[in-house]
Amino acid sequence: MKFGGSVWTFNWQPPYDDGLRRIAACGLKAAELIAWRREVLDSYYTLDTIRHLRTLLDDLGLELSEFVSTPRGLASEDPKDRDGAVEHFRAMVDTARALGTDMVNSVSPNAFDLAMPRIMDKPTAQEWGVDLPRGLDWNANWNAYVDTTARCCEIAEANGVRWALEPHPYRWVRNTGSMLRLIDSVGSPALGMNFDPSHLFPSGEISEQAVYELGTRLFHAHFSDNDGTTNAHWRPGKGKIDWRAVMVAMHDVGFDGVISIELEDVPGTAGANNGVATDAFAREVELSVEYLSAICQDEGIPLS
Template identity: 30%
Template sequence: MNGSFDSQKFAAAQPAGERFNPHITCAFLYSITRYGYPPAAEGMVRYVNEMADLGFRSIELEGIGADHLARVYADRGAIRAAIEARGLSLPVFCTVLPGLGSADAAVRRRSLETFEMGCETAAALGAGAVLDNGPLVPYAFPPDMPIHRHYSQEVLRNVGLPASLVWGEYWKALAEVLRAACDIAAGYGLRYYLHPCTGSLTETTDGFLRLRDAVGRENLRFNFDTANQFFVRENLSLGLLKLGGELDYIHISDNHGQRVEHLAAGDGAIDWDMFFSALKRIGFSGQLSIDVGGDESGIENIDEAYLKTARWIERKNEEYGIF
């Protein structure tokens, strides 16, 4: 984990005044990689400035669980001031609330109340959307298990399901709570993105589309994630074609296809020319959010990984004319 900021090395790596295209976003995984999961909520202003110092004009922020989110909410004025002072945009604010997918109605209800605080925070910070992991299948995880960014396939293969779970009833209740979440988000003028991760009901494009049809809300969108979807063997170009013009937010990172990892672009096995050709074909002109890092990726210099990927996207955009 790269928890210290080497200003001399950074100055040498980044040309003076380098500023990336505003369609290139720095995902919050940058701060997570530097400071651990979750990074302290009281450090948000610092995280904003560090991402701006790299040259990004578009960034992500997160509220991770109820307590973390409450602190971000309390500091929203100072965070908004920092965003504006650095001339940044915040297309997405992530609200990480796995309880929305719980099989327990009381947990879903409490999570929905917290979700509204997340939407109010997002709107106060000037975001256009909120984002969360797609709902996990309601496995019977130990009650003291902390929130994870990714659950390993070994854990998911060996965890049970609640004895009371009736799938049809759960699916109906899940659609209802996500419909309510979409309506809350819409009340704040926000889109609501679901993120694909292993074990979730949206780990593939098809999984998202099935859930979206059940929810039936226009502001429910998919956060395409190249590394996660490549890992679960999805054909990325086909996924892009299925989403078409509804797609406007993508997490960009590379992967070898053998395990969960989020590598700098070009360091894995994804065929990026095929990917950008598909982006061009569907007329994509949204945000490409660099989502590189995490403990699972073993990146020694996270600053250079983000700079490398941002410059690479700039070159790909010159070649393909995406935005």
């Protein structure tokens, strides 16, 4: 196992050169790059930029652990939207391979692409729910999502890529059980989870149990902490997740990949509004690695 960083937590939008340099300066061994939208995928990740980023990653001694982008329309009722999502996925895979990684990451879609409430607003809301239209065919939408996911997995398999899908609250894949259901329904070895306890914990999961249930389908990880009431992204050790149990479980199932420190709701974070993280944020990342490394040392868990 090794620790990495998510570039968007240092620089929310491209260019990502400085973000990668700051990840390396924090002593991390790997990094993730992202295209928030298809337009960014096409406009920023040109051949020249890809060559530049590969050189920069090599110069900094960073592994590119995964490339992140979420196609819109994976669970849309409109077949044209789903076709567009597959083409976005194809472009994402091509970009990932050109950048030098064999891992891609996406967030699972909402059923029917419905708007869902922000779980961060839950603690202050008097009532919590969503106005779901009646008469929707939920089985048909699930089957359409499975079919679209299977088409994407065919592309991944053909290119030697694994797809680390990330559960979020209220989405088709929101916990370990729904992840395993999708894996069983699709039947592709290319499909697994980007294990992110900050989203699983408020969805009712015990993080270490999720690790054991996922086993070898745990492809990559994002680490941050919270108290289970929202999907806030605090520094590990500041919430209620049992990180010692999580690290032991990951070691037990043979995980030997990258754990990206993905902090957002901490001092100095970049975020969509702030743009660029401060030195205080970099210190939060360093403290996260120190905390998790100490657990690994205590438990005899090797790090690279």
